Amino acid sequence: RRFIQPGGKPEPGEAPLQALARELDEELGVQLRAETAIALGTFEDWAVNEPGHRVQAQAWWVQVDGTPQARAEIAELAWVPLQPPYGLPLAPLSEHHILPAVATRVTAR
Template sequence: MPDIHVSAAVIVDDDGRVLVVRKQGTTRFMQPGGKPEAGESAAQTLIRELNEELGLHLMEADLRPLGTFVSEAANEPGHRVVAEAFATSIDPALATAQAELAELRWITPSDVATLPLAPLSLEHLLPLAWPAPTR
């Protein structure tokens, strides 16, 4: 199964909501981010993508590395997505859907059951934003 390498952002606001986006012509929501251009580091890729897609102006110091995660690709059948994920926090008023994005939403854990989400978001990234309570 071919791999698609991406950088992805887990963006949380002050109310604990997480930003997800949907690209034009697709049905599933996912964390914002995208594929690297030649010579870019994972953080540089994410900073560029967040600027292009959401109008955000971040620096590497604004990003906290979360690790590398692998899941079935949401929009490319037969492919796996290998994501370098980073966490950051922003004011929701700063993000606007641009470029290839059709929609953005700030979601809570209660939205997960009803919103079509990418496997990477469901399996790895949203659980990082909303850890399960310990007993």
């Protein structure tokens, strides 16, 4: 019922950007341009699909090749503005951490 960022857990021996590249391909059908990756930080907040649990994520600002499409467990895609109001129900990690980190990065450019 809430929109979340694409991503997932690394497989054994998989580096963070390798995991992100795999997840972006599986979930959105796009290819990560690893040379463009900028680490935004590691963030923690309440999990959307596991009440009472928290989720921790490394977030990256990246460029991709391809057109994003809902695949795998993704039911719907949406573009949201970097500044509130977002207009959609978002996961706490996205709303309170990732989008503000990207907005800060964009305005600093």
